[in-house]
Amino acid sequence: MDNYKKGTKAEYELGKYLWDEGWWVVRQAASGGVGHEACDLIALKGERVLVLEVKTGELPIAVDDQLEEAERRIQFGNDESGCYSVYKGSSIFYYAPASSSQISRYNKEPLIKLIRQ
Numbered sequence: 001m002d003n004y005k006k007g008t009k010a011e012y013e014l015g016k017y018l019w020d021e022g023w024w025v026v027r028q029a030a031s032g033g034v035g036h037e038a039c040d041l042i043a044l045k046g047e048r049v050l051v052l053e054v055k056t057g058e059l060p061i062a063v064d065d066q067l068e069e070a071e072r073r074i075q076f077g078n079d080e081s082g083c084y085s086v087y088k089g090s091s092i093f094y095y096a097p098a099s100s101s102q103i104s105r106y107n108k109e110p111l112i113k114l115i116r117q
Contacts, residue, residue, distance in 0.1 A: 003056070010088040011040050011054045014111075017093070018043045021115050023050075039070055039083070043115075049074075049081040050114070052095075056088045060104035067098035080117055 015025045023043040041052040051070045055061045067083045076082055083098035087108060094108035 006056050010056050014054055015041055047078055051083040053085050071098050
């Protein structure tokens, strides 16, 4: 499976997972090629907003510029909202805040900790 299909599959899988957990999810189709910085998914639940960039591949993975741009443009209303890079492991999703320079085996946290806060 090529990288584009692998990434798209991970985005849909994460979107469904969040939806099943009670989140309202919007996917930005072709987020890597829209002519401006765009993140893959935006998830909302109550007053919480998560801006997510989904990554696949080998660790470590650099956190993308679009997350830093989103953090500059968005003023989140609470500490439970924010921009995150999400890594699809073999059977689980992990996350790291946009303020991290990369996702590595040392700073990744299971996504379930973030979405069930």
